[in-house]
Amino acid sequence: MSSYFRITLQRSGIGLTKRTQGVLKALGLRHRMATVFYPVTPEVAGQIMKVKELVSVQEVAKPLSKEELKAERRPDPGFYLESAARR
Amino acid sequence: MLSRTVRRSILDTKFSSSALPPTFLLPSRARYLQSTAQHVETPPQAIDPSQLPFRKLPPPRRAPPTQPESIAMPLILDSTIREMLPLLSTQPSHYVNIHIHGKPYLVTAGDTVRLPFHMPGVVPGDVLRLNRATALGSRDYTLKGTPYIDERLFECRARITGTESEPMRTKEKKKRRNRRINTVKSKLRFTVMTISELKINRLEDLEKVEQNAT
Numbered sequence: 001m002s003s004y005f006r007i008t009l010q011r012s013g014i015g016l017t018k019r020t021q022g023v024l025k026a027l028g029l030r031h032r033m034a035t036v037f038y039p040v041t042p043e044v045a046g047q048i049m050k051v052k053e054l055v056s057v058q059e060v061a062k063p064l065s066k067e068e069l070k071a072e073r074r075p076d077p078g079f080y081l082e083s084a085a086r087r
Numbered sequence: 088m089l090s091r092t093v094r095r096s097i098l099d100t101k102f103s104s105s106a107l108p109p110t111f112l113l114p115s116r117a118r119y120l121q122s123t124a125q126h127v128e129t130p131p132q133a134i135d136p137s138q139l140p141f142r143k144l145p146p147p148r149r150a151p152p153t154q155p156e157s158i159a160m161p162l163i164l165d166s167t168i169r170e171m172l173p174l175l176s177t178q179p180s181h182y183v184n185i186h187i188h189g190k191p192y193l194v195t196a197g198d199t200v201r202l203p204f205h206m207p208g209v210v211p212g213d214v215l216r217l218n219r220a221t222a223l224g225s226r227d228y229t230l231k232g233t234p235y236i237d238e239r240l241f242e243c244r245a246r247i248t249g250t251e252s253e254p255m256r257t258k259e260k261k262k263r264r265n266r267r268i269n270t271v272k273s274k275l276r277f278t279v280m281t282i283s284e285l286k287i288n289r290l291e292d293l294e295k296v297e298q299n300a301t
Contacts, residue, residue, distance in 0.1 A: 075189025078219035081151040082244065085212025 005044055006058040008035045013054060023050045037063030149207035151215070162239050162297055169290060171228060172240070176287040178225035183243055183285055186219040186235070196285040201251055206278040209247050215280065217243040223287070239293065244284040252276045 009029040013021045027047055028036045038044040040059065048057055064072070164172075175181075182195045192200055209215070218238040223230045230236060253275050260269040 075186070076219055077152050078185065078187045078189075079152070079215045079217050079245070080154050081209070081213060082154065082216040083214045085210055085247075087210055 001061075003040050004037045004060050004063050005040055005048065006035060006037055006060045006063075007048060008033060008056045009054060010056050011054045013051070020051060020054075023047055024054070027051070029055070035069055151206065151208050151213075154216075158239070161300070162237060162293060164290070164293070168230070168240075172230070172287065172290055175223075175225055175228040175230060176289065178227060181223065181225050181285055181287065183217075183220050183224075183241065184222040185217045185243060186221060187217070191221065194282045194285075196282055198282045199248070200245070200280050200282065202278045202280065204278070205250065205276040206247075209278065211247050211249045213247045214283070215245045215247065217245055217282075239296075240288055242284060242286045242288065243282065245280040246283045248279050248281050250276050251279050 007027060007029065009024065009032050012032050013024045013029075027038070027044075028034075037060070048055065180195060182193060185192045185194055187202065188204075190203075194200060220236045220238075220241065220243065221232045221234055223236055223241055230240070255272055255274045258271045258273075260271055261267070
């Protein structure tokens with residue numbers, strides 16, 4: 001069964017070496033709190049090891065789309081229409 | 088001389104009505120027709136009506152969320168809730184920290200809340216059920232959620248009373264080295280609601296509902 005790394009950049013790469021910043025760029029992490037998904041492979045694991053101080057990593061079953069990530073951040077409305085008045 | 092008259096007579100017999108031949112026989116058109124054999128128009132019934140400019144549908148109206156399905160997860164009441172919830176409910180008045188779109192509102196029954204936004208799709212008289220609360224308390228007791236209190240423990244309802252609007256605001260927008268001034272007007276609307284009911288459900292009722300579900 002295939003699984004994915006869910007990688008979130010927690011700390012910025014500004015001020016670090018070009019090599020470290022290059023790894024972030026290769027992972028597609030442009031700014032803080034950016035989240036990317038990659039299949040679990042030794043190559044990606046090595047990239048994560050290079051920037052392990054900056055990212056948080058989770059193993060998930062399937063990658064989320066951009067819309068799903070946005071829906072995850074959106075808070076619950078906290079209300080629902082119980083009885084509607086005459087319109 | 089003779090040849091010219093002969094030619095003219097032939098032309099006249101061919102195209103007696105007009106001086107020029109029809110357009111599809113003109114040299115330029117004829118070449119075009121010969122070179123592009125696939126110049127075939129699709130029949131008109133293939134046109135999708137949604138692509139026509141005058142049949143544009145209005146944008147979908149935004150409606151408030153409707154009642155969600157009942158929660159399948161059984162209500163787990165630990166010993167502290169069993170012990171303290173009756174004490175909390177016997178106290179005279181209660182407050183609740185309601186969250187609407189993630190923003191907290193500390194309210195009690197009878198309060199008027201002016202939301203900082205215009206709620207789409209509601210009219211005065213609508214009753215909303217508020218079901219996300221982080222804290223529910225009285226003078227001496229507080230029930231705290233992690234992060235939210237289970238919505239089956241309490242009932243909080245709000246009635247929409249109307250919309251308020253702020254006075255018109257104008258802002259002058261000017262760019263440097265340019266005398267043009269753009270005046271932007273804004274007049275925002277806010278939904279107003281009254282907390283009509285705040286009730287803490289009794290333990291016996293909760294257990295009865297649980298037994299019916301199982």
